[in-house]
Amino acid sequence: MNKKKHKQLENTLIISETSLREFTEQVFLTIGCTAAHAKLAADVLIAADLRGIDSHGTARLSGYVRLWQKGRLNPSPEIRIVHETPTTATVDGDRGLGLVVAPYAMEIAIKKAKDYGSGWVAVRNSNHFGIAGYHALLAVKQDMIGYAMTNASPLVTPTFSKERMLGTNPMCYAFPAGAYPPVVIDMATSAAANGKLEIAQRNGYSIPDGWVQTKDGTPSVNPHELKSGGALLPLGSDRAHGSHKGFGLSATVDILSAVLSGANYGPWAPPFVAYLEPHPQPVGEGLGHFLGALRADGFRPLDDFKQHMDNWIHRFKNAEPIDKNQPVIIPGEPERAATIERKANGIPVVKSVFDDLLKLANDLSLPSPNIA
Amino acid sequence: MNKKKHKQLENTLIISETSLREFTEQVFLTIGCTAAHAKLAADVLIAADLRGIDSHGTARLSGYVRLWQKGRLNPSPEIRIVHETPTTATVDGDRGLGLVVAPYAMEIAIKKAKDYGSGWVAVRNSNHFGIAGYHALLAVKQDMIGYAMTNASPLVTPTFSKERMLGTNPMCYAFPAGAYPPVVIDMATSAAANGKLEIAQRNGYSIPDGWVQTKDGTPSVNPHELKSGGALLPLGSDRAHGSHKGFGLSATVDILSAVLSGANYGPWAPPFVAYLEPHPQPVGEGLGHFLGALRADGFRPLDDFKQHMDNWIHRFKNAEPIDKNQPVIIPGEPERAATIERKANGIPVVKSVFDDLLKLANDLSLPSPNIA
Numbered sequence: 001m002n003k004k005k006h007k008q009l010e011n012t013l014i015i016s017e018t019s020l021r022e023f024t025e026q027v028f029l030t031i032g033c034t035a036a037h038a039k040l041a042a043d044v045l046i047a048a049d050l051r052g053i054d055s056h057g058t059a060r061l062s063g064y065v066r067l068w069q070k071g072r073l074n075p076s077p078e079i080r081i082v083h084e085t086p087t088t089a090t091v092d093g094d095r096g097l098g099l100v101v102a103p104y105a106m107e108i109a110i111k112k113a114k115d116y117g118s119g120w121v122a123v124r125n126s127n128h129f130g131i132a133g134y135h136a137l138l139a140v141k142q143d144m145i146g147y148a149m150t151n152a153s154p155l156v157t158p159t160f161s162k163e164r165m166l167g168t169n170p171m172c173y174a175f176p177a178g179a180y181p182p183v184v185i186d187m188a189t190s191a192a193a194n195g196k197l198e199i200a201q202r203n204g205y206s207i208p209d210g211w212v213q214t215k216d217g218t219p220s221v222n223p224h225e226l227k228s229g230g231a232l233l234p235l236g237s238d239r240a241h242g243s244h245k246g247f248g249l250s251a252t253v254d255i256l257s258a259v260l261s262g263a264n265y266g267p268w269a270p271p272f273v274a275y276l277e278p279h280p281q282p283v284g285e286g287l288g289h290f291l292g293a294l295r296a297d298g299f300r301p302l303d304d305f306k307q308h309m310d311n312w313i314h315r316f317k318n319a320e321p322i323d324k325n326q327p328v329i330i331p332g333e334p335e336r337a338a339t340i341e342r343k344a345n346g347i348p349v350v351k352s353v354f355d356d357l358l359k360l361a362n363d364l365s366l367p368s369p370n371i372a
Numbered sequence: 373m374n375k376k377k378h379k380q381l382e383n384t385l386i387i388s389e390t391s392l393r394e395f396t397e398q399v400f401l402t403i404g405c406t407a408a409h410a411k412l413a414a415d416v417l418i419a420a421d422l423r424g425i426d427s428h429g430t431a432r433l434s435g436y437v438r439l440w441q442k443g444r445l446n447p448s449p450e451i452r453i454v455h456e457t458p459t460t461a462t463v464d465g466d467r468g469l470g471l472v473v474a475p476y477a478m479e480i481a482i483k484k485a486k487d488y489g490s491g492w493v494a495v496r497n498s499n500h501f502g503i504a505g506y507h508a509l510l511a512v513k514q515d516m517i518g519y520a521m522t523n524a525s526p527l528v529t530p531t532f533s534k535e536r537m538l539g540t541n542p543m544c545y546a547f548p549a550g551a552y553p554p555v556v557i558d559m560a561t562s563a564a565a566n567g568k569l570e571i572a573q574r575n576g577y578s579i580p581d582g583w584v585q586t587k588d589g590t591p592s593v594n595p596h597e598l599k600s601g602g603a604l605l606p607l608g609s610d611r612a613h614g615s616h617k618g619f620g621l622s623a624t625v626d627i628l629s630a631v632l633s634g635a636n637y638g639p640w641a642p643p644f645v646a647y648l649e650p651h652p653q654p655v656g657e658g659l660g661h662f663l664g665a666l667r668a669d670g671f672r673p674l675d676d677f678k679q680h681m682d683n684w685i686h687r688f689k690n691a692e693p694i695d696k697n698q699p700v701i702i703p704g705e706p707e708r709a710a711t712i713e714r715k716a717n718g719i720p721v722v723k724s725v726f727d728d729l730l731k732l733a734n735d736l737s738l739p740s741p742n743i744a
Contacts, residue, residue: 083670085488085489086459086488086489087458087488088666088667088670089670089671116457116458116459116488117457117458117460117492118459118492120490122671158688158700160693160701161692161694161700165691175631183623183627187616187621191608191613191614192614208612208613210613235614236608236613237609241564241580242564244559245607249557249559252545252557260671260677265684266684266688283683294460294492296632298456298457299494300455300633305632308656309627312626315537315638316638319529319535319537320533321534322534322589326532327532329531331616331623
């Protein structure tokens with residue numbers, strides 16, 4: 001995206017990475033995070049903004065602050081291992097920021113993988129962890145395959161139901177490559193993520209059939225349907241197109257993240273928004289995550305693996321396209337391209353998010369982020 | 373399904389589990405498998421028939437024999453570990469039956485999980501392994517979470533492409549429960565499995581939009597489209613409904629099963645049908661699988677885990693249905709119900725498959741299976 005294009009987006013302001021990062025860090029410091037935690041939490045949110053996953057970056061910053069104001073987020077958690085084998089562990093996040101708890105858990109997984117070939121850490125008593133890709137990529141930096149998933153506020157219905165039972169429950173698999181950048185599959189297990197509904201809401205568009213249903217379970221194309229008690233649909237959208245598979249994937253994320261760790265699962269998962277109260281009779285503690293690291297050289301020499309990853313990427317990039325102007329996209333490519341562009345030209349922030357940041361600056365008596 | 377219903381299916385014959393199992397075992401013995409391997413291979417195929425996954429049971433038996441006739445399947449493989457860490461291994465299947473190689477690999481994963489909490493085995497130089505669920509359930513029997521996936525003959529196109537680059541690449545996650553049966557998510561990562569096209573072909577139906585496209589990449593509802601060079605679509609069907617996610621899941625299976633193990637990946641994956649030749653310039657050896665076992669008690673006490681699994685299942689079974697006559701289906705429930713019914717009343721085999729078995733009996737000079 002070039003500067004000209006930016007100017008065409010009337011409701012968007014450009015903020016430099018540095019300015020947005022400094023502001024975000026200051027916010028976390030102000031609510032009581034340690035310097036190290038504030039820096040890490042800001043890094044996770046800015047990574048989302050850089051990667052073009054705008055719904056999971058600083059757009060959520062005020063949400064974390066509101067959870068803290070409600071006393072549902074501990075800014076100075078004592079994160080600790082509560083159960084362990086050589087390659088597995090459960091971590092209690094002590095109601096901390098998932099942005100901090102998840103990287104802590106991933107470092108444990110990486111350490112175990114270094115010693116034994118693989119490491120798997122389930123997390124309970126945490127909060128929203130930002131983008132799954134950030135955590136999975138920590139393993140990739142060590143030439144490991146990274147896994148990251150989390151459960152989330154219930155918005156998605158199982159096939160045949162009209163009840164919101166599951167979050168958009170993302171799963172991420174990240175693979176190191178050689179000359180090519182890593183392959184990063186980072187996906188909500190719903191047909192569409194909530195962020196896509198928000199874009200349609202802002203622009204006044206209707207949405208494709210198969211993303212949401214009404215509170216009675218009728219198909220809908222209204223992007224505001226969730227406000228009327230409707231639900232997001234699992235990947236696959238309907239039974240004929242495999243929504244039972246999307247439900248199965250979402251269930252996998254829920255079970256690994258929360259049933260295994262002792263967090264709240266399914267409809268008990270605590271809401272991210274502070275104006276909704278958590279379930280009065282929880283079945284566990286906080287939100288859950290699941291992180292994993294698998295050494296590539298636990299299976300074949302690292303150079304062999306990387307060479308074949310490059311060959312895999314090269315071959316798939318060159319798969320015969322339907323339209324010559326739209327080649328096959330390797331998972332992770334668009335996010336990488338966005339990062340390069342946004343590091344150079346700044347991060348586009350929509351007006352409503354910027355206003356939210358200004359309000360936050362005012363509330364916390366902080367200087368507001370600079371427009372580029 | 374009761375007897376009366378069976379009789380209504382004109383093109384279907386009922387064969388007892390015992391008779392079908394004995395016949396299948398005899399076939400594997402005749403092509404040169406050891407008694408133990410023949411018994412195991414038959415068990416995997418009969419499990420598919422019992423679970424109602426008819427496309428992966430004895431319907432495929434003649435396919436394995438034809439691969440053997442072509443010299444592409446070694447009936448007496450020396451399966452061995454070629455690379456190893458405490459919790460990872462790569463197994464060379466020596467061109468054996470995937471039906472035998474995959475359980476061997478899973479036993480290694482289980483052993484490692486017993487010792488270290490988890491175990492992960494990539495397999496190369498193998499063949500079609502039947503249903504993923506069989507292998508994942510071996511771990512569940514040990515109170516572990518089971519993973520099983522495999523790559524397969526290229527029939528599926530990535531988003532934006534018209535080229536067949538991936539198999540229907542199934543992934544299975546299986547979770548032990550307490551009073552309830554295990555949760556078994558066993559799914560092709562394409563919008564529809566090939567078996568569903570075959571049913572429409574037999575019945576002369578058209579198929580839903582979003583399952584296949586023509587060789588030019590145009591949407592199609594023709595169940596015979598693959599014979600004209602068309603392709604299956606990834607889960608999600610099109611970009612707006614998340615086909616890039618289905619592509620990402622299929623890519624994950626391909627990379628874990630084949631790039632990690634040293635098998636053939638993507639368009640190089642060898643075809644199951646013997647009349648198609650493998651790629652003349654392979655990038656690896658045979659087909660690949662990926663098996664995993666994760667100890668549930670590596671994260672929390674086993675009784676706690678099982679109690680919460682039961683609560684998860686109970687809550688999801690009772691999620692408010694759209695139609696009171698169609699409650700939410702827990703993954704694995706239909707397969708379990710089919711097994712109970714078919715163990716009692718016999719296995720329905722369609723006429724064309726039965727004819728294929730009769731031909732096999734004749735070719736190999738074996739007594740044919742008895743109709744119940």
